[in-house]
Amino acid sequence: MVNQLTPQQKAHVLLESLSYIKTFHKQIVVIKYxxxxxxNNQLKECVIRDIALLKYIGINPVIVHGGGPEINELMTxxxxxxxxxxxxxxxxxxxxxxxxxxxTGKIAPEIVSLFSNHDIKALGLSGKDGNIIKAKQKSEELGLVGEITSINPELILSVIEKGYVPVISPIGIGETGESYNINADEVAGKIAISLNAKKLILITDVAGVLENHQDPNTVISALNINEAYSYIKKGIIKGGMIPKMFCCLNxxxxGVEKCHIIDGRQFHSILLEVFTDTGIGTMITA
Ligand SMILES: Nc1ncnc2c1ncn2[C@@H]1O[C@H](COP(=O)(O)OP(=O)(O)O)[C@@H](O)[C@H]1O
Ligand SMILES: CC(=O)N[C@@H](CCC(=O)OP(=O)(O)O)C(=O)O
Incomplete structure (x- = not known):
């Protein structure tokens, strides 16, 4: 499972995981994938294996998935x-x-199947199921894009209780049962709060929050709320990173202890962020 790690990294992961198991037993970690x-299929498999490992050691992962590029493909x-x-x-x-x-028709069932290969029971849930995500129209010009009005964590908690990994699609339900399309980061942040999660992990396609976003070697490894606002003010955090950062700050x-923005293109990024001192992405705390 950890074949791509150096021996030192493997030893570190093992040692850290022992103390982690104690601190995190039964704790909820929300992961936005x-x-x-x-x-890349190999990376996909690797992300699922890492999350399966978290489940094996007693942590309760909750997945909120995206799928922007695949929506683009089908639209085209x-x-x-x-x-x-x-x-x-x-x-x-x-x-x-x-x-x-x-x-809900393709990506969630695919993730569920990948977990099943590792003997992990996962359950795909649309945010509409059990009124998990209630939403209203965000703005006229965006059409059916939803703004979250409430999260009902009941169904997610009972699914966790039964030993399943919930895999949630970012779709909201309106007053009259209509569907709303919601940004997956936004959903992950709100679900993490409603579940009183210990951690929120956002898996993306950059090395983390970068001081100079042309240079992947300038990852800022830790940020608190004040520092994050000052980076936004200076224009260092911009574009797609701004909504991501606001989700973390919120x-x-x-109540969520720590948020991590990590690179999904790197093998075992979840394990490296969670089980090493310095981590590989950006950790955000209050
Ligand atoms: N300081 C920064 N560090 C890293 N990325 C940044 C920064 N500022 C802006 N970005 C942009 O934010 C993007 C990540 O947001 P986005 O593309 O919406 O991610 P996702 O598709 O994973 O939700 C990066 O690809 C990068 O172009
Ligand atoms: C309103 C809105 O933009 N919704 C997103 C939902 C999926 C998503 O967030 O996927 P990624 O995390 O892969 O970007 C969309 O339609 O693309």
Whole structure:
């Protein structure tokens, strides 16, 4: 499982995992698995194996998955041009159907199957199931993009209680049962808060928050709320990283101990971030 690690890294992972098991037994860790980190099958398999390991040692992972690139692909197949405003997909009725097909019809069942290969029982849940994610329209121009109005953690907690790994698609349900498309980072942050999760891990396609985002060797390994705001003010944190950072800041301001932004393109990034002192991505705390 940890073949790609150096012997020193392996030893460190083992030692750290012993103290981790004590601290984290039965604790909930919410992991947002973004679409950009799903492109390579080998990496996908590796992410699932690492999460399976967390489950084996008694941690309760909850997955919130994305799938932006696959939604783009299916839209293109249907001759629709993906369009974004501030990182959010403009979602008309057809796009909403495509989004649900991809997220709850394809990606969630695929993740469930990958867990099943490791004897882990996982359950795909649309955010609509059991009113997990209630939402309303965010803005006229974005169409069916949802703003979360409430999270009902009941169903997720009972699924965890029964020993399953919940795999949640970022779809919300409106007042009259209509579907809303919601950014997966936003969903992961709100679900982490509602579950009183110990940690929120956002898996993305950059090495972490970078001081100079042309240079992957400038990862900022730890940030607190004040530092994060100052990086946003200075324009160092920008674009797609801003909503991600706000999700983390909101989470750590509301009881989640630590958030991690890590690189899904790197093998075993979850284990390296969680079980080593320095980690490999960016850790955000209050
Ligand atoms: N300081 C920064 N460090 C790293 N990435 C940054 C920074 N500022 C902006 N970004 C941008 O944020 C992007 C990550 O956000 P996004 O593409 O929305 O991720 P995802 O698809 O995983 O949700 C990076 O690819 C990068 O272009
Ligand atoms: C409103 C909005 O933009 N929703 C996202 C939902 C999926 C997602 O967030 O996927 P990634 O994490 O892979 O980007 C979308 O339609 O792409």
């Amino acid at each position: 973004g679409g950009n980190a799903m492109i 197949l249907y001759k629709k041009k993906p369009e974004f405003i501030n990182g959010l997909r403009v979602t008309d009725e057809e796009t909403m159907k495509i989004t649900e097909m991809v997220l 989470a750590v301001s509301n």
